[in-house]
Amino acid sequence: MSLDTVKNAESTPDQEQPYKELGLKDDEYARIREILGRRPTDAELAMYSVMWSEHCSYKSSKVHLKYFGETTTDEMREKMLAGIGENAGVVDIGDGWAITFKVESHNHPSYVEPYQGAATGVGGIVRDILAMGARPLAVMDPLRFGPADAPDTRRVLPGIVAGVGGYGNCLGLPNIGGEVVFDESYAGNPLVNALCVGAMRVEDLHLAHASGAGNKIILYGARTGLDGIGGVSVLASETFDDTAGKRKKLPSVQVGDPFTEKVLIECSLELFRQKLVVGIQDLGGAGLSCATSELASAGDGGMRVQLDRVPLRASGMTPAEVLSSESQERMCAVVRPEDVDAFMAVCAKWDVIATEIGEVTEGDRLVITWHDEVVVDVPPRTVAHEGPVYHRPIERPADQDALQADTPDRLPKPAREELLDLIKTMAASPNLASRQWVTQQYDRYVRGGTVLAQPADSGMIRIDEETHRGVALSTDCNGRYTKLDPYTGAKLALAEAYRNVATTGATPVAVTNCLNFGSPEDPAVMWQFEQAVKGLADGCAELGIPVTGGNVSFYNQTGATAILPTPVVGVLGVIDDVRRRIPTGIGAEAGETLLLLGETHEEFGGSEWAHVVHGHLGGLPPEVDLAREKLLAEVLVAGSRDGMLSAAHDLAEGGLAQALVETCLIGETGARVFLEGDLFTELFSESAGRVLVAVPRTEELRFTDMCTARGLPWRKVGVVDPESQALEVQGLGELSLAELREAWEGTLPALFD
Amino acid sequence: MKVGVITFPGTLDDVDAARAVRYAGGEAVSLWHADHDLKGVDAVIVPGGFSYGDYLRCGAIARFAPVMQEVVEAANKGMPVLGICNGFQILCEAHLLPGALIRNHKLHFVCRDQWLKVENNETAWTTRYDKGAEVLVPLKSGEGGYQADDETLKELEGEGRVVFRYVGDNPNGSRNGIAGITSANGRVVGLMPHPEHAIDALTGPTDDGLGMFLSLLDAVVSA
Numbered sequence: 017m018s019l020d021t022v023k024n025a026e027s028t029p030d031q032e033q034p035y036k037e038l039g040l041k042d043d044e045y046a047r048i049r050e051i052l053g054r055r056p057t058d059a060e061l062a063m064y065s066v067m068w069s070e071h072c073s074y075k076s077s078k079v080h081l082k083y084f085g086e087t088t089t090d091e092m093r094e095k096m097l098a099g100i101g102e103n104a105g106v107v108d109i110g111d112g113w114a115i116t117f118k119v120e121s122h123n124h125p126s127y128v129e130p131y132q133g134a135a136t137g138v139g140g141i142v143r144d145i146l147a148m149g150a151r152p153l154a155v156m157d158p159l160r161f162g163p164a165d166a167p168d169t170r171r172v173l174p175g176i177v178a179g180v181g182g183y184g185n186c187l188g189l190p191n192i193g194g195e196v197v198f199d200e201s202y203a204g205n206p207l208v209n210a211l212c213v214g215a216m217r218v219e220d221l222h223l224a225h226a227s228g229a230g231n232k233i234i235l236y237g238a239r240t241g242l243d244g245i246g247g248v249s250v251l252a253s254e255t256f257d258d259t260a261g262k263r264k265k266l267p268s269v270q271v272g273d274p275f276t277e278k279v280l281i282e283c284s285l286e287l288f289r290q291k292l293v294v295g296i297q298d299l300g301g302a303g304l305s306c307a308t309s310e311l312a313s314a315g316d317g318g319m320r321v322q323l324d325r326v327p328l329r330a331s332g333m334t335p336a337e338v339l340s341s342e343s344q345e346r347m348c349a350v351v352r353p354e355d356v357d358a359f360m361a362v363c364a365k366w367d368v369i370a371t372e373i374g375e376v377t378e379g380d381r382l383v384i385t386w387h388d389e390v391v392v393d394v395p396p397r398t399v400a401h402e403g404p405v406y407h408r409p410i411e412r413p414a415d416q417d418a419l420q421a422d423t424p425d426r427l428p429k430p431a432r433e434e435l436l437d438l439i440k441t442m443a444a445s446p447n448l449a450s451r452q453w454v455t456q457q458y459d460r461y462v463r464g465g466t467v468l469a470q471p472a473d474s475g476m477i478r479i480d481e482e483t484h485r486g487v488a489l490s491t492d493c494n495g496r497y498t499k500l501d502p503y504t505g506a507k508l509a510l511a512e513a514y515r516n517v518a519t520t521g522a523t524p525v526a527v528t529n530c531l532n533f534g535s536p537e538d539p540a541v542m543w544q545f546e547q548a549v550k551g552l553a554d555g556c557a558e559l560g561i562p563v564t565g566g567n568v569s570f571y572n573q574t575g576a577t578a579i580l581p582t583p584v585v586g587v588l589g590v591i592d593d594v595r596r597r598i599p600t601g602i603g604a605e606a607g608e609t610l611l612l613l614g615e616t617h618e619e620f621g622g623s624e625w626a627h628v629v630h631g632h633l634g635g636l637p638p639e640v641d642l643a644r645e646k647l648l649a650e651v652l653v654a655g656s657r658d659g660m661l662s663a664a665h666d667l668a669e670g671g672l673a674q675a676l677v678e679t680c681l682i683g684e685t686g687a688r689v690f691l692e693g694d695l696f697t698e699l700f701s702e703s704a705g706r707v708l709v710a711v712p713r714t715e716e717l718r719f720t721d722m723c724t725a726r727g728l729p730w731r732k733v734g735v736v737d738p739e740s741q742a743l744e745v746q747g748l749g750e751l752s753l754a755e756l757r758e759a760w761e762g763t764l765p766a767l768f769d
Numbered sequence: 770m771k772v773g774v775i776t777f778p779g780t781l782d783d784v785d786a787a788r789a790v791r792y793a794g795g796e797a798v799s800l801w802h803a804d805h806d807l808k809g810v811d812a813v814i815v816p817g818g819f820s821y822g823d824y825l826r827c828g829a830i831a832r833f834a835p836v837m838q839e840v841v842e843a844a845n846k847g848m849p850v851l852g853i854c855n856g857f858q859i860l861c862e863a864h865l866l867p868g869a870l871i872r873n874h875k876l877h878f879v880c881r882d883q884w885l886k887v888e889n890n891e892t893a894w895t896t897r898y899d900k901g902a903e904v905l906v907p908l909k910s911g912e913g914g915y916q917a918d919d920e921t922l923k924e925l926e927g928e929g930r931v932v933f934r935y936v937g938d939n940p941n942g943s944r945n946g947i948a949g950i951t952s953a954n955g956r957v958v959g960l961m962p963h964p965e966h967a968i969d970a971l972t973g974p975t976d977d978g979l980g981m982f983l984s985l986l987d988a989v990v991s992a
Contacts (some may be wrong), residue, residue: 178878181878182878185878186779186822186823188781188782240780274819274822275778275779275819275821275822275823275824276822278778278779278781278819279779307881320944366778367778455880455922456879457877457880458878458880459878459909460880460961460965461785461880461907461972461973462781462782462785462908462909462966463781463784463785464784464785464965464966464973465786466972467971467972478971478972481788519968541819594971595971769875
């Protein structure tokens with residue numbers, strides 16, 4: 017195969033190029049030719065095709081994502097040190113600490129190869145956090161699968177869980193939470209989202225840019241191989257069709273090596289500490305194509321790269337393959353010439369391969385050579401930032417009205433004598449059952465900073481061992497709510513993640529998201545997307561906390577059927593002293609009263625009850641009142657600060673019944689509950705804005721007075737009963753904690769062991 | 770009291786082991802795998818993690834690290850050494866302790882709070898516990914199944930060298946429910962569970978693990 021140089025491209029303008037197979041449309045290819053004034057070389061075509069893919073360029077979502085910026089006020093931006101567009105958002109949390117966090121999807125690779133897909137999803141997000149200059153501190157994994165009892169779920173789930181654990185555990189990052197959700201719509205398209213949070217001193221923030229002519233470009237970490245080539249353009253497009261005839265020696269899914277990543281983290285942190293890095297970029301989707309073009313376009317000059325210097329793990333790789341390889345565990349740094357020796361010494365200490373592959377130049381071109389022949393000569397911004405932008409057609413689905421009109425009112429409600437059993441049935445249903453089978457495979461203790469982890473409402477880690485300052489994180493999304501009303505559904509996801517963080521005593525401060533949707537070429541999906549973005553942005557503005565970053569994953573569908581619209585929302589909270597965190601389980605103090613904060617209405621649209629008992633999805637999701645959520649959060653934080661709360665648990669899917677079951681089982685303590693009105697609604701409605709709290713009897717009056725004074729509705733719903741070892745619902749009877757535990761904890765092991 | 774904590778490439782729980790030493794009132798000294806140097810410490814902890822990625826076999830590469838040659842030599846002269854999780858695997862590979870650790874019998878990585886029974890409170894690392902006491906500490910490992918031949922087991926049991934035993938269902942298929950053992954002189958201890966993650970009820974299930982580091986302080990001070 018002869019080398020396709022720029023010279024060659026100039027002299028062979030009519031040569032046919034496989035741009036369609038690489039995922040480029042006719043007009044996109046024409047635009048590349050227009051930018052370059054000639055046909056692209058093979059290497060350039062590889063670069064443009066991966067960088068202009070949906071995954072990298074956000075070409076369908078860009079026009080909508082702008083709305084996040086438009087709705088973010090200066091006041092919301094106050095604590096934000098870096099936002100959308102950087103590798104990850106950064107927030108100032110006080111005491112001189114900056115927190116960076118982000119969630120990303122790795123959906124398609126995880127369907128093809130569950131273990132490696134999930135593993136490299138963790139690896140990728142961790143490098144994003146590292147590239148901000150932060151030490152990665154914890155991970156979380158929101159996961160979604162087809163029905164729990166579907167045969168393919170048995171193939172996909174154990175592999176994905178083992179991949180998340182296998183990579184994260186070996187990397188030494190505690191897994192402090194996430195989600196496991198089952199729904200038919202994810203059967204051919206599981207969602208594997210990965211979140212990482214890291215911390216640094218405010219002054220150590222590193223942004224990806226290549227400034228200063230003469231500075232060296234150093235590639236360090238693993239060698240570059242044939243794995244993951246075309247991963248971005250092929251896997252993130254609509255089909256999994258075999259691209260027959262193309263040279264492809266290894267699967268498109270990358271293979272992870274967490275040991276190499278652990279060493280890469282420690283090596284990078286030492287490089288940061290010694291101030292040897294001017295700019296840094298991780299190599300993720302689109303590999304070197306992305307890293308070189310993004311670094312160059314974010315800097316103030318051009319860049320020259322000698323691609324043949326890249327250490328390879330396969331022989332005979334072409335420049336295009338080297339540029340688009342997604343081999344894992346690699347980073348690219350910009351280093352001052354006088355620091356190169358010191359940089360290399362640190363890498364040698366950690367046995368990390370480091371190679372000078374180029375330098376920052378005066379011009380404004382990214383020039384890449386292969387054995388002294390120019391194979392790429394492009395304006396870097398046209399690759400990294402000036403990709404196509406689409407205004408996709410948007411249309412509210414024709415059946416949306418019918419869906420909303422089909423309310424759960426028509427569903428038969430259980431008789432009073434069936435309610436006790438229903439509590440148990442619901443607790444054992446796949447979406448409500450204990451996630452222990454999954455979380456037991458994740459190390460939650462490593463690094464010694466984990467204050468709360470699953471099954472707590474939010475994960476919490478201590479950031480500062482002297483001041484005890486820490487952060488809490490929760491991710492959430494109910495795709496069923498979002499399907500019924502994407503605008504409200506996105507707000508509900510935000511409200512719940514926000515509430516979860518506050519329920520553990522932390523003050524919510526910032527938001528990240530991972531927007532998982534079907535094909536953007538489907539106007540109905542684009543309508544869901546547009547609505548969800550609006551709902552989330554408007555919700556953030558109402559709550560006064562900014563979106564600091566996010567990720568969009570389109571083409572999540574099986575055939576023509578899209579997944580439930582799934583805008584996963586992650587909320588970061590700050591707690592000035594982790595020692596005052598509120599636990600989830602009752603029984604920590606002798607003599608506790610159970611209070612329900614918030615109001616319960618008859619709201620069963622999209623509820624877990626409708627799903628489990630009737631297989632029904634229709635009507636409208638619960639109403640969301642963000643002003644109330646804000647008040648509720650303030651009361652919870654105040655209650656935690658003044659030591660008035662001994663336990664708290666958010667009400668979500670499954671309503672009060674599920675919250676009671678969990679708080680009893682987690683606390684290994686019984687309770688007696690007395691409810692008024694329609695017991696079915698009281699127990700199973702999914703009205704938002706509610707939290708169950710346990711208050712020591714001595715604090716009861718003080719706490720309820722505060723609620724009343726602030727205008728937060730509260731009701732006494734029961735007492736903790738340390739003697740009983742049962743959950744008693746007055747008027748219905750009691751369930752022993754043993755039988756509840758068997759129901760709650762038995763489901764996933766029975767399915768997956 | 771100076772306690773060395775070794776870092777190999779892939780070591781994860783070194784920060785935790787060092788913290789546990791500090792909580793117990795000792796001074797933690799960082800030891801680097803590539804150095805033939807114990808920096809004058811009074812005891813050594815080989816912490817958990819995935820040294821060298823657990824490639825080849827857990828602990829099989831780490832035992833050849835320069836620092837381990839120093840550790841073996843010092844241990845043979847009576848220096849207290851504690852191997853936790855991957856550190857236990859390394860001490861077995863280095864033949865400071867008998868037996869080996871294999872893949873958990875259910876093949877999954879297991880992270881859970883685990884009750885242990887203290888079987889021997891006379892080692893350098895366990896004098897602060899009552900014999901027969903039960904302690905709750907995290908267990909987190911994929912290859913924690915303790916194996917030894919019948920003769921070795923008989924010897925360990927007969928000489929009272931089983932230090933900790935799992936209480937309740939066996940989490941990983943270890944023979945005789947063994948969670949930790951000691952050398953013949955009671956100075957070297959290895960265990961799969963993580964006492965360094967149970968030094969404060971804020972971040973661990975209990976502070977039951979702190980006793981091991983306080984015991985060491987007693988052993989070194991009284992020596």
